[in-house]
Amino acid sequence: MIYEHSHIKHHVMQQYEDYLRLFKDKVEREYVQTRFGRTHVLKLGKEDGKPLFIFHGANCLNPMTLSWFEGLFADYKIYAPDTVGHPGFSDERRINPEDDSFALWANDLLDYYGIESCAFAGVSYGGGIVLRLAAFYPEKINCAILVVPAGISPFSKWWTIKKMLLPFTLYQLNDSTKQIEAVADAMSAGEMKTIDREIIATIFQHVKLEHDLPKLTTTQELQRYHSPTMVIAGMQDVFFPENKLFQRAAPLFGDLLEWRAYNMGHFPSRKHIERMNKDMSDFLVRHYHLTD
Incomplete structure (x- = not known):
């Protein structure tokens, strides 16, 4: 179990539902049985659009980072699974982020939807999931978008300790609003939305956090990967x-590689989300939308 108490789980699920109500697009939901447990999937966007899988970040809720891609909903059929073992509606069983487990999990989802290959996007931990798929099933990826991704460079422990350790520790000890504000500001360069701050506050205090990141990807692992x-x-x-x-x-x-760097934190501001969507849309048009 990843939740401190059953009422905490209920509260987090309600926060999830509240977030979905903010989406302008109709969101469909279903459960897919995978070898790692039942996976809750959000489906939205253009019904006959080309498929785009989006994996969310760790220690947050799927709709939080899915909202960063709202500019793509009109052109693509979006599949956004709740990562197993993370807060959300999927099974709470955590799986090994260092071997082929996440690649197999993603492949199970593709098989269920009858998708041979498609575009993928991943935020933070979700970027690491895309890279696990690239390492083991590169033929499944037509192109990929990795936003502030895990799985490429080591977690910056020194910088994180400098910016976040004290307020994070104090928050876990005394549940102080002041301290969670400091944590949220460090994560977002002062730009985190109120609803995101509230969710982060609940998860950081009352949910078993995921500390193990997807392994660092090597050039040897990507020898067969040839996708933009x-x-x-x-x-x-x-x-x-x-x-x-x-x-x-x-x-x-x-x-x-197509590289973009914005003057933002781990969580983007509204302005940076708009810029991201423009750049991501252009990238997909060049490498996916106009291809057979």
């Missing part, structure tokens, strides 16, 4: 700083 890949970094990202991310991403992807 956009990486979006935050210059003020406390977890995966832009300069360290680029140092690893450039040799990892080579000519496949």
Whole structure:
């Protein structure tokens, strides 16, 4: 169990439902049985559009980071699964982020929907999931968008400790609004939405956090991967700083890489979300939308 109490789980599920009500698009929901447990999937967007799978970040709720892609909903059929073992409606069983487990999980979802290959996007931990798929089933990925991704550069422990350790520790000890505000500001360069702050406050205090990230991807693992890949970094990202991310991403992807860096934190502002959507849309038009 990842929740401190059953009433905490109920509260988190209600926060999830409240977030979905903010979406302008109709959201369909279904459960898919995978080898790692039952997976809750959100489906929305253009009914006859080309499929786009979006994996969310760790220690947050699927709709939070799904909302960052709202500019793509009109053109693509979106599949957004709740990651198993993370807060949400999927089974609470956590799986190994270092082997082929997440690749197999993603492949189970593709098989269920009858999708041979498609475009993928992942935020933070979700970016690491896309990279696990790229390592084991590269033929499944037509192109990829990785937003402030795990799985490329090491987690910046020094920078995170400097910016977040004290307020995070104090928040866990005394549930102080002041301290969670400091944590949220560090994660977002002061731009986190109120509803996101409220969800982060609940999860950080009352849910068993996921500390194990998808393994760092190697060039050897990507020898068979030949798909265009956009990486979006935050210059003020406390977890995966832009300069360290680029140092690893450039040799990892080579000519496949399209690089974007914005002056944002791990969570983007409204302004940066708009810019992201423009860049992501252009990328998909070039490498996916206009292809057979």
